[in-house]
Amino acid sequence: MDKSQSDNELSPCCVPPASFEKGASKSSKSAKLLQSQDLVDGVKPSRLISLPAGRGLVGTNKPLLAIDGESPLREVAIQAFEIDPFAVTNAWFEQFVTQTGYVTDAEQYGWSVVFHHNMETPDDLPRVANATWWVRVDGACWSHPSGAASTIDGLENHPVTHISWNDAQAFARWAGGRLPREAEWEYAAHAGQGDVRYPWGDDEPTDDQEIFRCNIWQGDFPNTNTEADGYAETAPVDAYAPNPWGLYNMVGNVWEWCSDGFKINSLRRQAKLRNQQAAQESEKLLKGGSYLCHRSYCTRYRTASRSGVRADSSAAHTGMRIVFDA
Helix, strand or coil: CCHHHHHHHHCCCCCCCCCCCCCCCCCCCHHHHHHHCCCCCCCCCCCCEEECCEEEEECCCCCCCHHHCCCCCEEEEECCEEECCCCCEHHHHHHHHHHHCCCCHHHHHCEEEEEHHHCCCCCCCCEECCEEEEEEEECCECCECCCCCCCCCCCCCCECCCCCHHHHHHHHHHHCCECCCHHHHHHHHHCCCCCCCECCECCCCECCCCCECCCCCCEECCCEECCCCCCCCCCCCCCCCCCCCCCCCCCCCCEEEEEEECCCCCCCHHHHHHHHHHHHCCEEEEECCCCCCECCCECCCCCCCEEEEECCCCECCEECCCEEEC
16 A cells, blocks of 8 residues: 555545534534434335345455455345435435424534535635645535535435434434445445445446546546536436446445444454544444545545544535335
């Protein structure tokens, strides 16, 4: 592994924590969060895909980011379940908010982090150390993804963003489903193809010019995005070809929360220290990478890739996909 790759392992290139600024606190709106968690709509979408019970592969024996706990490759028993072929959209999340009055973590804090290219104004705003492309923007949340003046008009079929693990849990309960476990998520992404690197196989996702298998960065991260695939940020949830089981955008587009806490299966000292940090911060697991991933910096668009961050953290590329018990 080269030096640049090693440095990437230790920096918050993917999902910065909500507490990157000292003194971060929530508003009194948090009472609404507790009230809304008991409200359940429970109407299953007709588009759900039923996955059979089987033996699923989790992890890899060829990790690129060892500090994330990508290895080892192991086999896990999976019970049958149903999964949404799409990430949760802005339209569906808006329905949830309308019916329940739910207030997201980003709204409670009064801000979220936005990628620097997507800011409304390039002011001198607080930035994340070691990843200065992440900017704290007041008013940024699911309905105002780039700041208070932005909207989701025209983005109804795009994945909802600025979603924390807490928000994802609340939505899943309302919908009558749940967040997938990491093993279920990888089982669905592999789609019966065995130990492949991506949801479509082992071919690289893009050549940055003509081949585009998922929504990730093109160009030189974080400075130049050529937008060769037509998307500077999120793409519609049904963009790109699905995997063999009919699931769309299992990698790229937005990070997807899993129900698991973040933990590395290793006895090495560095892993122990990372696990201690994750336990202290009550970190939860994210899978799939996002539209900001690129081989020039972050290779977390692989099926085995994973990331961990606090349950109340949100960003312009965090979303979710839900599953249902069979």
